Amino acid sequence: MSNNFYNPVSTYFGYGVLNKIDELTAGEKITLVIFPEARQLGLLDKVQNILGNKLLHIIEDVQPNPDVAQLKHTYENFWANFSDTDTVIAIGGGSAIDTAKALIVGTETGNFDSLIELLATGKQFVPSSAKKLIAVPTTAGTGSEVTPWATIWDSLLQKKYSLHLDCTWPTAAIIDPELMLTVPESITISTGLDALSHALESIWNVNANPISDTFAISAIEDIFTYLPRLKQDLDNREYRAKMALAALKAGMAFSNTKTALAHSISYEMTLRHGLAHGIACSFTLPYVLGLAWGRNDQRDEVLQKIFGTDLEKAKHKLQSFLQSLNVKTEFIDYGVKDSEAQEMISYAMQGARGKNFIVNTLS
Known part of the structure; x- marks a missing residue:
């Protein structure tokens, strides 16, 4: 058994800490990955009000168990049109955070198939570019906000890919129980x-x-x-x-x-x-x-x-x-x-x- 412990994620916990996303992204350009129901719950408006003009791009069509068929368009659109993003903020359950982790790992071509090919080897690699990630869970369970791991599914081929790189550790985790009251x-x-x-x-x-x-x-x-x-x-x-x-x-x-x-x-x-x-x-x-x-x-x-x-x-x-x-x-x-x-x-x-x-x- 190991006696070593390492976790590089700056972690904020408590009611109201969602507001931390403002100071943590001072002077940055932001892409937001958020679950679809956030709009009707009023959470999307709240986040937009906190971030203001820093918010460049919103991805709100997150699906449960992120699948390659759906991620391909999201990924390639992000790297083609919003590559000037500094930080991706993921707000939601494990699927939103996993989607964001896939999003922040850049390939030389900006092509999602290139990322899947790298993941299929099962080996570590250094991406051509990467964005920072802030993870904000809205469920009490995923743990993804303080780990580097994400799972990407291929329902057509009945396969799963595990993503875990140095860059997929979130830079910060914001755990605000207020966001979980409606679950x-x-x-x-x-x-x-x-x-x-x-x-x-x-x-x-x-x-x-x-x-x-x-x-x-x-x-x-x-x-x-x-x-x-x-x-x-x-x-x-x-x-x-x-x-x-x-x-x-x-x-x-x-x-x-x-x-x-x-x-x-x-x-x-x-x-x-x-x-x-x-x-x-x-x-x-x-x-x-x-x-x-x-x-x-x-x-x-x-x-x-x-x-x-x-x-x-x-x-x-x-x-x-x-x-x-x-x-x-x-x-x-x-x-x-x-x-x-x-x-x-x-x-x-x-x-x-x-x-x-x-x-x-x-x-």
């Missing part, structure tokens, strides 16, 4: 469970370290406490803030470890069965906990701080928690037969994220 119950739960998965995945991980563990344990305890309460009281400002902070802590944890097996399985569930990411990466957590338990004394010690020393009780606690949020926890519940589930798990073990799982390092 509906289903998305509140899905994104909250994404954060839970981030935290747990950072623990049963070959890259875990004492600092990531500290963030993860605190995040998990808060999610267990406050996500059920928030489900019952969506307008509660304290619970919204607690979940926003928990998601941030989970993001800090996996910013150094990356995710592991549950996320690797989730990609196949999303590609094959269209399952929303937060559910896809969390419904297997009791199963993966069972695989992780007993594999490494140090990792067990961390898990037992959360769940106690009895594996069956631990799995039951996690399963009951998910089910209390109306999340089903078996593959068959999502139309996946056992043969396909086992094939997906085996495939996921060999994926980049699956290889972070501690079971892969032990005989």
Whole structure:
């Protein structure tokens, strides 16, 4: 296990910190990437009023699970017509922030296909140019505001690409719980469970370290406490803030470890069965906990701080928690037969994220 921890993102947290985007972009030209509903919620007007004439360009047709077919036009239009942008501000959930991360990575041609070709190699590269990024999450779950990673999907070819470069670390993260007050119950739960998965995945991980563990344990305890309460009281400002902070802590944890097996399985569930990411990466957590338990004394010690020393009780606690949020926890519940589930798990073990799982390092 590593003892190193690194995170270069300047992070601002609390009600009202959205206004920070003004001083953080003084004298700059801005492109805004924002989710489509922001206009009717009045958030787009608010951001425009904060930024004023600095705002050059607005992209508001962000789609869930950013797909190459939709990103191509957005990307090429940006680099052809708004390349004088200094900073891209992403406001929204993980899809908005992932879209912005793809946008800021320039190719020599300004052609999106060139970016996909580079990503397809799976190797690091230095882009010909890059823009700065400020990430402003509107859901408590993505963690993308404090990590360099983005996922780009190709639904036609049933593939996903992982983007992670030095330049895709946001320069700043603005976590304002005010922006999360209008999030509906289903998305509140899905994104909250994404954060839970981030935290747990950072623990049963070959890259875990004492600092990531500290963030993860605190995040998990808060999610267990406050996500059920928030489900019952969506307008509660304290619970919204607690979940926003928990998601941030989970993001800090996996910013150094990356995710592991549950996320690797989730990609196949999303590609094959269209399952929303937060559910896809969390419904297997009791199963993966069972695989992780007993594999490494140090990792067990961390898990037992959360769940106690009895594996069956631990799995039951996690399963009951998910089910209390109306999340089903078996593959068959999502139309996946056992043969396909086992094939997906085996495939996921060999994926980049699956290889972070501690079971892969032990005989």
